[in-house]
Amino acid sequence: MESHIAEIAQHTGGVIGLSWLMIAFPLVGAFVLLVFGRFTNRWGHLLGVAMSLASFAVAVLAFFELVGFGEEQRRRAVHLYEFIPGMVDMGLLIDPLSISFALLITGVGSLIHIYSIGYMSHDEHRRRFFAYLNLFVAAMLLLVLADNYVGLFIGWEGVGLASYLLIGFWQFKPSAAVAAKKAFVVNRVGDFGLLVGMFLIWTTFGTLAFGELQPITSENPTTLAIGLLLLLGACGKSAQLPLQSWLLDAMEGPTPVSALIHAATMVTAGVYLVVRSGAFFFPEGSGAALAVAIVGAATLLAGAIIGCAKDDIKKGLAGSTMSQIGYMMLGAGLGPAGYAFAIGHLITHGFFKADLFLGAGSVMHGMNDEVDMRKYGGLRKLMPITFATFFIGYLAIIGFPLLSGYFTKDGIIETAVHHQPILGWLAVLGAGITGFYMSRMVFMTFFGQKRWADDAHPHESPSVMTIPLMILSLGALGLGAYLVLSNRLLLFLAPAVGRPEELPAFHFTSTPGLATLALVAVGAAFAWMRYGRAEVPSVQPRGSFLTTFARRDLYGDALNESLFMRPGQWLTRLAVYFDNRGIDGIVNGLAAGIGGSSGRLRRIQTGFARTYALSILIGAALLTGALLLVGNI
Amino acid sequence: MTTHYLILSGLLFAIGAMGVLIRRNAIVVFMCVELMLNACNLAFVTFSRQVGNLEGQIIAFFVMVVAAAEVVVGLAIIVTIFRTRRSASVDDANLLKY
Numbered sequence: 110m111e112s113h114i115a116e117i118a119q120h121t122g123g124v125i126g127l128s129w130l131m132i133a134f135p136l137v138g139a140f141v142l143l144v145f146g147r148f149t150n151r152w153g154h155l156l157g158v159a160m161s162l163a164s165f166a167v168a169v170l171a172f173f174e175l176v177g178f179g180e181e182q183r184r185r186a187v188h189l190y191e192f193i194p195g196m197v198d199m200g201l202l203i204d205p206l207s208i209s210f211a212l213l214i215t216g217v218g219s220l221i222h223i224y225s226i227g228y229m230s231h232d233e234h235r236r237r238f239f240a241y242l243n244l245f246v247a248a249m250l251l252l253v254l255a256d257n258y259v260g261l262f263i264g265w266e267g268v269g270l271a272s273y274l275l276i277g278f279w280q281f282k283p284s285a286a287v288a289a290k291k292a293f294v295v296n297r298v299g300d301f302g303l304l305v306g307m308f309l310i311w312t313t314f315g316t317l318a319f320g321e322l323q324p325i326t327s328e329n330p331t332t333l334a335i336g337l338l339l340l341l342g343a344c345g346k347s348a349q350l351p352l353q354s355w356l357l358d359a360m361e362g363p364t365p366v367s368a369l370i371h372a373a374t375m376v377t378a379g380v381y382l383v384v385r386s387g388a389f390f391f392p393e394g395s396g397a398a399l400a401v402a403i404v405g406a407a408t409l410l411a412g413a414i415i416g417c418a419k420d421d422i423k424k425g426l427a428g429s430t431m432s433q434i435g436y437m438m439l440g441a442g443l444g445p446a447g448y449a450f451a452i453g454h455l456i457t458h459g460f461f462k463a464d465l466f467l468g469a470g471s472v473m474h475g476m477n478d479e480v481d482m483r484k485y486g487g488l489r490k491l492m493p494i495t496f497a498t499f500f501i502g503y504l505a506i507i508g509f510p511l512l513s514g515y516f517t518k519d520g521i522i523e524t525a526v527h528h529q530p531i532l533g534w535l536a537v538l539g540a541g542i543t544g545f546y547m548s549r550m551v552f553m554t555f556f557g558q559k560r561w562a563d564d565a566h567p568h569e570s571p572s573v574m575t576i577p578l579m580i581l582s583l584g585a586l587g588l589g590a591y592l593v594l595s596n597r598l599l600l601f602l603a604p605a606v607g608r609p610e611e612l613p614a615f616h617f618t619s620t621p622g623l624a625t626l627a628l629v630a631v632g633a634a635f636a637w638m639r640y641g642r643a644e645v646p647s648v649q650p651r652g653s654f655l656t657t658f659a660r661r662d663l664y665g666d667a668l669n670e671s672l673f674m675r676p677g678q679w680l681t682r683l684a685v686y687f688d689n690r691g692i693d694g695i696v697n698g699l700a701a702g703i704g705g706s707s708g709r710l711r712r713i714q715t716g717f718a719r720t721y722a723l724s725i726l727i728g729a730a731l732l733t734g735a736l737l738l739v740g741n742i
Numbered sequence: 743m744t745t746h747y748l749i750l751s752g753l754l755f756a757i758g759a760m761g762v763l764i765r766r767n768a769i770v771v772f773m774c775v776e777l778m779l780n781a782c783n784l785a786f787v788t789f790s791r792q793v794g795n796l797e798g799q800i801i802a803f804f805v806m807v808v809a810a811a812e813v814v815v816g817l818a819i820i821v822t823i824f825r826t827r828r829s830a831s832v833d834d835a836n837l838l839k840y
Contacts, residue, residue, distance in 0.1 A: 716839025718832045719771075722762050 114388050115604035117202065117256075117320040120185035124170040125203050128187055128254065131171070131211060134163040136247040142240035150236050154229075157239030158222045161246055165215035172208050183604045186256050186320060193259070196311075202256035202319060206605040209452060209598075210253040210381060213459045217373045218246050220577040224467050225365040227573040228474060238278060238363065245271035249374055253381055258307045258317040261382070265303065265346065268375045269296050275370060276362040288358035295355040299345010303382070306338030324388035324607075328395040336390040336397025339382055340404065347379030347434050349408045354665045356431055357415070360423040364470030367423055372430045372466050373459035380434065380455055383441040384448050384606055393444030402442025402525070406532040406539075409435025411663055413542035417549070418659030420649055421480045422469045425550050426462070429506065432539060433458050439536055440521040443528045446609035449599035450520035453592045457513035460584030461505035467578055468499035471570040472554060476561070482553040483647045484562055489555035491567045494575045496555050498582040503551050505585040507544045507629050513589030516615065519622050520593055524613065526621045537621055541628030548636035553645055560647040747788040754781035768820045768830045772813075779809045 120126060138160030142153050149156065175183055184204040192199035201207075222242060229235040248267025255261045277289030311317055313331050325332060343349065348356035359371050370376070383391060383401055391398040412431030419425040433454070440451030473480060475492060489496040505514040518540065526533030561567065569575070592598040596612050616622065651657075658664065754777055761774030783802040790798025824830050 711840040714840045716836035718835070719763055726759060726763070 114324055114607050115181045115184050115204075117184045117186045117204075118182055120187055120203070124167065124174045125185050126187055128167065128171050128201050128203055129189060131164045131167045131215065132247050132250045132254065134160045134167070134247075135243040135250070138243035139240045139247060142236055142243065147236075153236030154226050154239045157243050158219070158226065160243055161215060161219040161222045164246065164250065165212075165219045168208065168211040168215045171203055172212060175203060175205070175208055180604055197257055197259045197317060199260055200256040200318075201254045203254070204605040205602045206381075206385065206452070207253050209456065209602070211250060213456050214246060214249050214253070214374050217459050217463050217581070218242075218249075218369055220580055221365050221369040221373075221463060221467065224368075224470075224574050224577040225363075227571045228365055228470055229363065232363075234278070238275075241271055241274045241278070242365075242369070245275065245370060245375070249378070252378055256319055258310065258319075261385075262303060262307060265342075265378065266300065268370070268378065269293065269300070269346075272296075272359070272370050272375055275366040276359045278362055278366065282361065284358075285361040288355075288361040292355040292359050295352050296345045299342045299352055302338045302341025302345065304342075306335050306342060309335045309338065319385065322389045325390075325392055328390075328392060328397060332390050333396050336386075336395070337400060339386055339390060340397065340401055343379030343382045343401075343438070344404060345379075346382075347376050347438065348431050349379065349404050349435065349438055350411055351665075353408060353411065353431055354662065354669055357424050357427045357662055360421070360427050364423065364466060364473060367427070368463045368466030368470065371427065372462040376430060376434055377437065377455045377459070380437040380441050380451055383438065384452060387441070387444070387448060388607055391442070391444075393446075398442045398444060399529075400442070402439050402529055402532050405435045405438025405440070405442055406525075406535045407435070408432070409439065409539040410535060410542070411435075413539050413546060414659050415662055416546040417542060418652070418656050420482050422472070422482050422485075422550060422554065423466070423480055425482070425546060426466055426469060429465075429543065429547065430462060432543065433462065433506070435539070436518060436521050436536060439525055439532060443524050444609070445603075445607040446528070446613065447521065447524045448606045449596070449602050450517055450524055450593075452602060452606075453589070453598045454514075454517035454521055456592065456598075457505065457517045457585070457589045460581050460588055461502040461513055464498055464502035464578060464581035464585050465506065467574070467581065468495050468502060471495040471574055471578065472499075472567075474570050474574070475567045476565050479562065479565065482550065483645060483649065484560055484565075485554045486557045486560040486645065487555070488567055492555075492569050494569060495578065498575075498578040499555070500551065501582040502585050503547050505589070507547050507633065508540060508625060509629075510617075510626070511590060513585050513587070516589035516593035519625065520613070520615070522621050522625055523616075523619055533621065537625050537628060540625045541632045544629030544632030545636050546632075548633040549640045552636060552641040556641055557645055560645065744788055744792050748785060751781045751784040751788065754778075754784065766831045766833055768823070768832050771832055772816055772820065776809060776813070779805055 138157050141156060142149050175185065178185070184202065186200050186202050188198060188200045190199055191197075222239070225235075225238065225242065229238050232238065245268060248264045248271055250264070252261055252264025252268060255264060273289050273293045276292050277286050279285045280289070307317060309331065310322070313335070314322055316322060328336070341352075345352045356371060356376065360367055362371070387398075391401060409432045412428045412433075412435055414428075416425050416428030416432060419428060437451045437455050437458070440447035440454065472485065472488060472492065472495060475488075475495075476485065479485070501512070505512040508515045508518050522533060522536045522540065524533075525536050593615060599608070599612065652660070661667065758774045758777030758781060761777065762771050765771050765774065783805050786798040786802045786805070788798075790796060790802075820830060823835055827834060
């Protein structure tokens with residue numbers, strides 16, 4: 110069994126005691142920008158960047174203070190206030206897991222804030238954009254820093270709101286408005302799972318604090334149910350099967366949003382949830398953990414297949430995001446041995462995917478917001494910096510030896526082959542497909558013939574956009590090696606998530622690793638033949654059955670429509686019919702009946718005094734007769 | 743002896759009631775109402791005499807007072823209606839209906 114998870118120590122003072130500032134800074138930024146509105150138009154974006162950077166600074170200082178403690182004291186709880194008396198104490202948990210996330214969120218978040226200054230410079234609502242970005246950063250930090258499920262849930266909903274607002278940022282586009290709504294609705298399904306899971310935790314264990322739940326070694330039906338419900342929540346937020354459909358549509362939002370929310374941070378919240386709850390509900394070898402791994406493996410293949418057929422560069426990257434988070438979920442389903450690689454891949458993916466997305470944004474910026482890769486081609490000479498950074502991100506994601514993705518993805522694959530051979534070899538296959546679709550993307554965008562529209566004048570983006578790209582590509586270059594070699598991340602995370610029995614050693618020449626490299630090479634070569642050497646048609650060809658299958662997102666939308674939307678519509682129609690005919694019929698019928706009968710009854714009032722006199726007489730006679738009859742008189 | 747008085751009272755009441763029902767002239771209807779009231783008075787006095795106390799006779803006085811008040815108001819109404827509508831028929835004053 111894994112060694113125990115470290116106890117949580119109460120903490121006051123120091124930077125960690127002030128770690129609530131991490132959340133407060135961007136929250137204040139969002140508040141100022143939203144409340145003071147147009148008055149902040151001129152300097153609003155600078156405030157947004159400053160708040161994000163301030164948050165990053167606090168995170169860095171807190172990180173160094175945390176490292177100063179001994180390994181077993183590295184879980185520090187900061188009590189803030191009593192949230193629900195007798196039930197939930199609101200506090201922050203600063204431990205290796207949460208601080209890793211905080212650094213990723215604020216670090217990559219700040220770079221994307223800076224990039225957005227350039228990317229959104231022509232948008233008249235730039236100030237509002239930065240307000241939402243700050244709101245997102247605050248909510249995301251609350252999600253990962255809270256020391257209980259209630260705080261996590263508030264952050265969870267907060268990032269959902271920010272995601273909704275930012276996907277629909279260009280709400281004048283009906284497609285963006287619809288995509289935002291779709292993301293919100295699909296996320297509700299996942300949130301339902303998380304919420305019911307929390308109810309179950311509370312009724313079973315009587316606490317929702319991470320520090321008070323006890324790690325389990327074997328699962329019972331209750332923890333299995335909780336695990337599966339939390340997995341449903343994670344599937345919604347992380348776009349895993351079967352709740353994956355919203356992520357591809359979410360690309361309607363501005364590109365920095367896709368990079369920050371729908372690639373680097375928010376969609377990884379599901380992985381965080383699983384890893385954070387791992388010791389409590391997903392013990393090694395349990396059914397819940399197996400479900401996580403299966404979902405991950407299925408999604409990594411589905412996302413990769415979708416990515417192969419998309420001509421929209423952002424949708425291709427979105428499919429790739431689904432796929433990479435599938436890898437993380439697969440790792441998170443393998444117990445403590447996989448957690449470190451899952452989190453490691455999450456961090457490196459945060460860098461290289463943000464790099465790729467921002468690179469795609471830079472290309473779009475220079476191409477009049479064209480997203481169709483069939484209209485690109487041959488851009489590497491005109492956009493040298495974008496090309497170089499994109500190419501590094503590309504090498505990292507396909508797992509080119511010694512780059513970031515190589516170490517973290519290979520770690521997941523090897524651990525998976527070791528623990529769940531079938532899922533592990535599926536992940537190897539997925540890596541091969543990744544090699545194909547990412548190469549296809551690079552060849553279609555930067556190589557080959559020019560296929561631009563007539564009014565396109567491709568140019569390199571300003572330095573406010575290219576500098577964040579360069580920093581991110583540095584992360585994509587070296588971060589993986591730093592985290593994985595000599596198990597740095599694993600040992601750092603061990604107090605928070607546990608430690609496997611034997612430490613994994615990184616082999617450069619293991620069978621799964623070599624097989625992965627071979628498949629990636631085959632995929633890339635195939636892409637070169639199809640899209641590099643051969644001419645790419647600038648109009649989408651019909652494609653085979655398989656291509657259509659992938660283009661239509663594996664018929665995910667059609668499935669949702671026929672399984673849920675149509676029956677739901679029938680149900681509402683039935684309800685409307687019942688309401689119109691049934692309920693309204695009774696109410697209206699009653700009113701009409703009373704109205705009609707009283708209309709006839711009032712004819713008795715003739716207006717002739719003698720008629721009334723007669724009726725009085727008859728009444729009196731009848732009364733007298735009745736009294737006589739019963740003999741009371 | 744009592745029976746005779748009661749039969750007379752009943753006859754007077756019946757005549758009055760019939761008059762109210764079949765006559766159209768408001769004055770006549772009014773007189774018939776008076777007839778019915780006085781038929782009642784006769785019955786009260788008769789029973790008072792038979793039972794041997796004065797309560798019935800006191801009630802008769804009350805009825806007379808009420809009748810007098812009614813005459814005052816009733817005649818005033820009839821006169822007003824006649825002035826405005828040039829008619830004393832009770833059937834002509836039939837606007838207050840459904």
